[in-house]
Amino acid sequence: MPDLALKIDVDTHPGLGQGLPRLLDCLARHRVAASVFVSMGPDNSGKAIRRLFTRKGFAKKMLRSNAVRLYGLRTALYGTLLPAPEIARSFPDALRRTVAEGHDLGIHGHDHVYWHDRVLGLSQAEVAREIDRSLDAFVDIVGTPPAGFAAPGWQCGESALAALERGPFRYHSSTRGLYPYRPRIGAVEGRLPEIPTTLPTADELLGDGVAKERLLEIYVAALGERALDVLTVHAEVEGGAHLEFFARLLERLSGRVRFRRLLDVAAEIGRGPLPVCALVQGTRPGRAGTVSCQVA
Numbered sequence: 001m002p003d004l005a006l007k008i009d010v011d012t013h014p015g016l017g018q019g020l021p022r023l024l025d026c027l028a029r030h031r032v033a034a035s036v037f038v039s040m041g042p043d044n045s046g047k048a049i050r051r052l053f054t055r056k057g058f059a060k061k062m063l064r065s066n067a068v069r070l071y072g073l074r075t076a077l078y079g080t081l082l083p084a085p086e087i088a089r090s091f092p093d094a095l096r097r098t099v100a101e102g103h104d105l106g107i108h109g110h111d112h113v114y115w116h117d118r119v120l121g122l123s124q125a126e127v128a129r130e131i132d133r134s135l136d137a138f139v140d141i142v143g144t145p146p147a148g149f150a151a152p153g154w155q156c157g158e159s160a161l162a163a164l165e166r167g168p169f170r171y172h173s174s175t176r177g178l179y180p181y182r183p184r185i186g187a188v189e190g191r192l193p194e195i196p197t198t199l200p201t202a203d204e205l206l207g208d209g210v211a212k213e214r215l216l217e218i219y220v221a222a223l224g225e226r227a228l229d230v231l232t233v234h235a236e237v238e239g240g241a242h243l244e245f246f247a248r249l250l251e252r253l254s255g256r257v258r259f260r261r262l263l264d265v266a267a268e269i270g271r272g273p274l275p276v277c278a279l280v281q282g283t284r285p286g287r288a289g290t291v292s293c294q295v296a
């Protein structure tokens with residue numbers, strides 16, 4: 001039976017307030033444990049969405065866009081016309097519930113938009129400051145530090161890799177790749193295991209022109225090629241407009257895969273030697289911009 005780790009990224013205020021609870025309900029019904037990563041700081045989604053459009057006609061385009069359908073109009077304006085609300089501190093019970101229900105809870109950065117857009121150009125000290133802010137909020141709410149870190153937007157450069165090494169983390173899941181490894185970039189060789197996302201995300205497949213009805217078949221066909229697959233889902237996507245797809249995915253995979261938490265995978269692989277692989281920026285079909293990729 002192939003192993004599958006579900007990695008749930010929570011990028012936004014409604015993602016944590018509404019999307020994650022829906023996903024947790026669904027996981028509980030199927031008795032599946034997952035790894036959940038939450039952006040701990042402000043929700044600046046509006047800034048991310050604003051950069052997709054030219055300034056002229058921004059509001060009109062935004063009202064018609066997919067972003068508004070997926071995230072809602074309020075979220076599409078957070079950090080621009082509306083103030084940026086705090087994500088984790090607005091819904092501490094959602095974090096505590098995640099832990100109480102046996103999931104592996106980790107950090108998905110402090111300010112998702114800032115990390116996504118700027119991290120590759122930040123110094124190690126600047127990245128460390130972002131990580132420390134997210135850790136402060138996490139420990140305040142949960143009481144203990146997290147085991148895992150997942151870089152927003154799969155953006156992990158030399159300074160980020162070095163900064164993650166000094167934290168309390170036992171693993172990270174910050175890149176796209178084929179199997180767990182220790183990343184090397186520039187002068188930095190990571191000591192912690194990196195467990196990459198191996199499968200395309202649903203929003204990438206949809207963005208690449210795949211029909212919604214075919215998503216399930218594509219995932220079922222892809223499983224089993226590797227010893228371990230990691231699928232990233234988003235609280236704002238699978239916990240929102242595509243909740244039915246997520247429910248059908250769990251139903252279809254029950255009994256066909258062994259669901260693993262990344263925390264447990266990390267504990268297991270941490271005992272043996274891991275291959276060292278280079279990290280580069282690469283593209284993924286259906287996704288704008290570049291992501292950090294394992295050179296396998």
Ligand SMILES: [Zn+2]
Nearest residue numbers: 009011152153
């Ligand atoms: Zn994210």
